[in-house]
Amino acid sequence: MKQGEWIAILDYGSQVTQLIARRIREHKVYCEIIRFDTSAETLKEQAPKGIILSGGPCSVPDEDSPKCDPEIFNLGIPILGICYGMQLAAQFLGGSVLGSEKREYGKAMMQIIKPSPLFQGLEPDLQVWMSHGDKVTAMPEGFEAVAQSDNCPFAAMQNPVSKIYGVQFHPEVVHTPQGKEMLWNFAFKICGCSGTWEMSKFIEENIKAIREKVGEDHVLLGLSGGVDSSVVAALLHKAIGDKLHCVYVDNGLMRYRETEDVEELFGNAFGIDLTVARSGELFLRKLAGVSDPEEKRKIIGSTFIDVFAEKARGFSGKVKFLAQGTLYPDVIESVSPIGGPSATIKSHHNVGGLPADLQFDLIEPLRELFKDEVREVGRELGLPSYVVDRQPFPGPGLAVRIISDITPERIEVLQQADLRVREEIMKMPNHLDVWQYFAVLLPIQTVGVMGDDRTYENVVAVRAVESRDGMTADWYKLPYDVMDSISNRIINEVRGVNRVCYDISSKPPSTIEWE
Numbered sequence: 185m186k187q188g189e190w191i192a193i194l195d196y197g198s199q200v201t202q203l204i205a206r207r208i209r210e211h212k213v214y215c216e217i218i219r220f221d222t223s224a225e226t227l228k229e230q231a232p233k234g235i236i237l238s239g240g241p242c243s244v245p246d247e248d249s250p251k252c253d254p255e256i257f258n259l260g261i262p263i264l265g266i267c268y269g270m271q272l273a274a275q276f277l278g279g280s281v282l283g284s285e286k287r288e289y290g291k292a293m294m295q296i297i298k299p300s301p302l303f304q305g306l307e308p309d310l311q312v313w314m315s316h317g318d319k320v321t322a323m324p325e326g327f328e329a330v331a332q333s334d335n336c337p338f339a340a341m342q343n344p345v346s347k348i349y350g351v352q353f354h355p356e357v358v359h360t361p362q363g364k365e366m367l368w369n370f371a372f373k374i375c376g377c378s379g380t381w382e383m384s385k386f387i388e389e390n391i392k393a394i395r396e397k398v399g400e401d402h403v404l405l406g407l408s409g410g411v412d413s414s415v416v417a418a419l420l421h422k423a424i425g426d427k428l429h430c431v432y433v434d435n436g437l438m439r440y441r442e443t444e445d446v447e448e449l450f451g452n453a454f455g456i457d458l459t460v461a462r463s464g465e466l467f468l469r470k471l472a473g474v475s476d477p478e479e480k481r482k483i484i485g486s487t488f489i490d491v492f493a494e495k496a497r498g499f500s501g502k503v504k505f506l507a508q509g510t511l512y513p514d515v516i517e518s519v520s521p522i523g524g525p526s527a528t529i530k531s532h533h534n535v536g537g538l539p540a541d542l543q544f545d546l547i548e549p550l551r552e553l554f555k556d557e558v559r560e561v562g563r564e565l566g567l568p569s570y571v572v573d574r575q576p577f578p579g580p581g582l583a584v585r586i587i588s589d590i591t592p593e594r595i596e597v598l599q600q601a602d603l604r605v606r607e608e609i610m611k612m613p614n615h616l617d618v619w620q621y622f623a624v625l626l627p628i629q630t631v632g633v634m635g636d637d638r639t640y641e642n643v644v645a646v647r648a649v650e651s652r653d654g655m656t657a658d659w660y661k662l663p664y665d666v667m668d669s670i671s672n673r674i675i676n677e678v679r680g681v682n683r684v685c686y687d688i689s690s691k692p693p694s695t696i697e698w699e
């Protein structure tokens with residue numbers, strides 16, 4: 185939604201470009217990450233209040249490295265170059281940049297040596313995060329150095345007349361503790377933003393856009409009960425009411441009462457037209473005797489498509505659009521130069537692989553949002569915390585948490601054990617700090633004793649991890665009393681389990697799921 189007040193972030197491929205966008209949006213200023221070579225003409229038309237040139241892994245003096253349109257420096261729009269972005273500005277405006285064998289990486293102390301609106305209100309000595317090889321060795325005419333570090337005489341530069349600024353460090357990462365204030369200064373003091381971007385406004389504008397796009401047509405959505413599809417459902421329902429049709433596939437591998445919760449919330453409370461495909465038996469029939477994890481995943485994936493497609497066919501002729509919960513990180517991955525100059529924006533297919541006879545236009549109302557913004561939209565739309573703060577749950581469901589072939593009895597044992605893990609951890613006031621927590625049913629029996637009797641029953645493993653994005657994870661140090669009540673409750677209340685273990689492996693080398 186590049187209208188009104190916004191900031192453009194040109195992406196030169198830094199690992200942390202997304203963080204620049206996060207920080208700017210936290211200040212309630214809308215921003216978008218766009219291609220590194222977006223022309224000055226386009227930018228002029230789209231009229232951002234400011235332009236940020238991101239960092240990047242390439243070397244500005246290299247002929248092949250990604251460059252900006254030099255005309256952007258003549259637009260009169262304030263510019264902030266970060267690291268590689270600063271070097272680009274220096275090179276194009278007549279300064280010089282030298283490649284250096286020595287990489288400066290990590291925390292550095294920086295002194296502010298001249299007043300700058302970028303550093304207004306900050307202490308003169310600041311910790312910053314450096315990550316660069318090349319550096320600016322001569323500033324362009326009209327520029328002055330406003331900060332220096334031991335390694336970097338031009339740690340920050342400015343030309344207040346042309347409103348062009350550059351910093352050699354990364355203000356967007358947490359290791360630059362005052363970075364947030366610097367980006368605030370850039371957006372508000374230098375670009376003149378007023379910080380009016382709010383979720384309620386986003387929702388309002390989005391609803392208008394959805395209504396315009398959909399017109400009198402109908403929309404189909406595969407609702408999984410996860411955060412993204414739930415928020416899409418609530419948003420679309422608000423926009424187009426009963427022209428939204430949701431299909432939920434119950435594969436028989438959901439957590440305890442999950443399907444009922446979805447029906448209760450979306451079918452009853454929201455009054456959405458919801459079709460529940462109760463296909464547990466079909467999935468279990470196809471999975472009978474299968475214990476190989478990859479095979480399980482393939483069977484579940486293809487059966488899901490079959491079931492969804494059959495339900496979707498019931499709507500064909502009536503439905504023009506298929507809605508998807510694509511998020512911003514899925515979209516921006518491909519604007520960076522590192523994906524190759526031809527990288528086009530990819531569509532994330534949550535319901536990918538539909539047969540050719542089912543052709544829909546896509547509608548992706550969350551494609552401009554980060555995950556925590558999606559949660560905020562969900563809250564605004566009245567979704568309960570158990571939906572918007574829900575932990576990730578794998579598509580193949582409990583199948584990848586039963587470490588052998590799948591039977592209805594095993595599913596039931598695992599559902600009951602998993603319920604108790606969740607109930608006990610959710611009693612912790614800080615349970616939202618735990619990224620994921622669940623039970624895994626192991627394919628072994630061990631000996632136990634109950635009263636005077638010997639038992640020979642299943643083992644359940646408990647997995648709880650902390651993580652930022654699921655890519656890496658550390659096992660969560662659950663308090664002993666929580667572990668104690670989980671173990672007691674599972675062994676006493678769940679028939680068929682006589683031993684509970686705690687998984688103390690991190691990712692890598694383990695994964696979060698066991699299969």
Ligand code: XMP
Nearest residue numbers: 576577578579580620654691695696697698
């Ligand atoms: P792993 O086990 O690879 O999981 O460490 C990383 C994150 O991804 C989730 N996960 C899945 N999500 N479909 C999904 O939608 C899947 O097949 C799938 N497998 C794993 C997992 O729960 C964790 O959050």
